Amino acid sequence: MSDFTVVGLRVVREAAACGSFSTAAENLGYTQSAVSRQIALMEQAAGRALFERHARGVRPTEAGRIVLRHAEVVLGELDNARLDIRHLAARPPGRLRVGAFSTAMAALVPRAIAEVAARDQPARIALREGVSPRLLTAVARQRLDLAVVTDPDASQAGVEIEILLDDPLLVALAPTHPLAGATRATPEMLRDQRWIAGSQEPDSTLLGAWRDAEWEPDIAFVARDWFAKIGLVSAGLGITVVPGIAVPVLPPTVALLRIDHPAAVRRTAIAHRRNDPRDAALRQSFAEALRDRAAELSAEVRHRLR
Structure with a gap:
């Protein structure tokens, strides 16, 4: 029986997200035959089919959904390992590590950064885009100082949640x-x-x-x-x-x-570690900017929908 591999799990995750082996191949830069081969190896490792094949694409089977859940954890931890290696050096003062889901990166987070830059001393803000469960884990493990997340009920020990808005x-x-x-x-x-x-x-x-x-x-x-x-x-x-x-x-x-x-609606919130003294003033300033910009965005939505 084959073993699960990192490459294979990435292919499974991409195929499930796209609903198509061919689209997954394009996104990953592989040939379609290479993607099919990796899926076959992962199905051999699982001992069951991971996808139902349809004329319009593919969708995960029950076994596939189980593999996907574990793949998200494994691949997320590997991504975190890479980040930890990059940040082996001591984190300099005046630096804030901020995470956010993709659409929060479109306007909310950039506007908050601009506000902080205008009213505070220059600070280095490192950005990380990701899905909310991974961002919450990163905050809990002190790999991020603050994150903008959805589904804030799925919190973790030591992480404080502040609701920004019901979007x-x-x-x-x-x-x-x-x-x-x-x-x-x-x-x-x-x-x-x-x-x-x-x-x-x-x-x-x-x-x-x-x-x-x-x-x-x-x-x-x-x-x-x-x-x-x-x-x-x-x-x-x-x-x-x-x-x-x-x-x-x-x-x-x-x-x-x-x-x-x-x-x-989609509830959007700020997540940060409780009682973390590192760069607390900068973190609080950024959180205040997020609150201001969230209110501003809500008003813009109401105006456009008139």
Whole structure:
């Protein structure tokens, strides 16, 4: 029986995220045959099929989802090991290590950095983009000083959570779309639409935040990059869900409407270690800037949806 390998686990993770072996190959810079070979080796190691093959792509089996959960942990720890090696030298004073999920990096975090730079002494701010569970782990293990995360209930020992905002989930669509003139839409109004998502698995995307068990979205295109999603939307090829904090960087080639559903929000929070004296003043200053900019972004969302 084969053993699980780091390369194989990365391929499995990418294939699951893309819902396609060919797209995974493109993203990883491999040939499709190389990806198929790695998947076959990982299935041999598992002793079971990890993916269901369909005409429109692939999706993880139950065994595949188990492997994916463990792959996230293993690959996350390896990434953390690389960061630890890079930071073997003592961390100089006046440096803040900040993590955030991708759409928080679009406007919220850059604006907070600009505010801190304008009102404080020059400071080095190192950025790390990632998914919230990994960012929380990094804060808990003192690899990050502060992180902007979602799903703040999934906290870890020693980590303090401060809610920033309940960020509304919006639908982005082409200006020519029949719903473009509306300000909000119910889930029922969106059921027959073609969707653009980051994965074929709705539960792993923003679609999972508000859909119900009776509705299986028609995912026409899978794109992980936000620019690719917005490009597909602008071309009228489908609609996608975007968080409110991304609104300031969205082009005028898309229209927006609010999803009229109580679960169509994503709670966003600041995470930092309790009673950590290192660069406490700078960390507090950055947290204050995040609070200011979060309020500003909320006002911009309300204005654009008028």
